[in-house]
Amino acid sequence: xxxxxxxxxxxxxxxxxxxxxxxxxxxxxxxxxxxxxxxxxxxxxxxxxxxxxxxxxxxxxxxxxxxxxxxxxxxxxxxxxxxxxxxxxxxxxxxxxxxxxxxxxxxxxxxxxxxxxxxxxxxxxxxxxxxxxxxxxxxxxxxxxxxxxxxxxxxxxxxxxxxxxxxxxxxxxxxxxxxxxxxxxxxxxxxxxxxxxxxxxxxxxxxxxxxxxxxxxxxxxxxxxxxxxxxxxxxxxxxxxxxxxxxxxxxxxxxxxxxxxxxxxxxxxxxxxxxxxxxxxxxx
Numbered sequence: 549x550x551x552x553x554x555x556x557x558x559x560x561x562x563x564x565x566x567x568x569x570x571x572x573x574x575x576x577x578x579x580x581x582x583x584x585x586x587x588x589x590x591x592x593x594x595x596x597x598x599x600x601x602x603x604x605x606x607x608x609x610x611x612x613x614x615x616x617x618x619x620x621x622x623x624x625x626x627x628x629x630x631x632x633x634x635x636x637x638x639x640x641x642x643x644x645x646x647x648x649x650x651x652x653x654x655x656x657x658x659x660x661x662x663x664x665x666x667x668x669x670x671x672x673x674x675x676x677x678x679x680x681x682x683x684x685x686x687x688x689x690x691x692x693x694x695x696x697x698x699x700x701x702x703x704x705x706x707x708x709x710x711x712x713x714x715x716x717x718x719x720x721x722x723x724x725x726x727x728x729x730x731x732x733x734x735x736x737x738x739x740x741x742x743x744x745x746x747x748x749x750x751x752x753x754x755x756x757x758x759x760x761x762x763x764x765x766x767x768x769x770x771x772x773x774x775x776x777x778x779x780x781x782x783x784x785x786x787x788x789x790x791x792x793x794x795x796x797x798x799x800x801x802x803x804x805x806x807x808x809x810x811x812x813x814x815x816x817x818x819x820x821x822x823x824x825x826x827x828x829x830x831x832x
Contacts, residue, residue: 572599573635574645574724574756575621580630582616582782590616592781593630598724603750603757605767605774607812609820613782614760615728621758622649622726647724648717652732654709656701663688663697666716673720687715690749707738714746727759731766740800743769747795764816768808769795776812778819786815 575598582591591613598604598621606614619625620632623640634643648669656665663684670680688694691711701709710730717725731739747770750757761767767774768790776786788811792804799805 573597573633574600575758576633576636577617577620577627578631578633580617580620580627580632582613582620582625583628589781591627592783594777594783595630596775596784596787598756598758600756601754603747603759603770603772605759605761605771606777607761607764607767607774607816608777608782609779609816610762611782612777612779612819614777616782617777618649618726618728618758618760621724622647624649645724646720646722647726648720648722649726650710650713650717650728650730652729654701654706654713656709656712658701660700661697662693662699662701662704662712665701665712666697666719669716669720683719683721684715687719688712690718691715692745705738707734707742710734710742718749722755724756724758727757729760729762732762739763739766740769744795744797746770764809764812765800768805768812769800774812776815776819785819788812788815 575596577594577596579593579595580591581589581593583589594613594617596617606617608614616625620627623632623634631638634640635645637643640647656662657668660668663681666687667680667684670683675683684697685694688697691714693708693711693715696704696708696712701712704712713730731742734742743766746757749755750770759767759770771790774788774790775784776788777783778785788808790808792799
């Protein structure tokens with residue numbers, strides 16, 4: 549079977565003229581490049597649209613610019629060339645969109661309770677305490693930590709600490725959730741459980757999620773789309789839709805799951821420079 553998405557499909561948008569913003573696009577990287585002061589060419593003329601309600605995983609070899617692109621979407625990095633648009637606006641503050649970011653480490657304050665850690669962004673926004681406490685309770689319940697608001701981070705496992713970090717992002721009620729390998733340091737069982745809960749949360753809330761990962765299995769389980777990037781310089785080489793709605797535990801053992809993993813493995817090998825393997829693996 550020929551793959552639906554090849555290494556060449558994603559280049560079409562990069563070479564096409566800029567398109568006008570539409571109501572469904574919440575994030576748009578338009579022909580962006582990033583070169584750092586030390587000469588590192590992190591991203592090269594890449595374009596990508598994120599639609600409202602998407603769960604998009606960015607997958608690719610180390611050094612392909614996944615985290616750089618995520619930081620651009622967060623407004624933490626500026627492109628050297630090209631532009632980022634947030635719901636058509638040239639600045640996040642003008643777009644009406646709100647976003648929150650979850651990093652690789654939970655980065656919780658050890659001297660504060662879980663509830664106080666989750667409440668921090670609301671305190672910075674000077675949200676009245678009764679409203680803030682109600683939103684903290686809701687966010688903790690969403691991530692399965694409803695009974696742990698009074699404890700301190702040191703009393704939590706690594707997986708529970710990451711749940712608290714996600715709750716801290718959710719408490720701001722973002723339109724877009726940006727996640728940079730949040731489960732990469734966790735054991736496989738904990739990671740799978742968090743993936744299942746995150747997928748359920750996405751389906752329940754209608755969030756738009758951009759998720760950086762190195763795991764093909766995680767990307768296939770979570771995503772509505774997987775964007776494959778290649779390195780040196782970073783660029784988008786494939787955009788693979790994953791239409792199956794059912795992502796129960798049984799999905800991990802299903803033929804569609806195995807087929808998607810096989811396809812993405814071939815793309816990843818090609819993106820990593822193993823083009824000869826790509827040519828032999830994209831056909832059955």
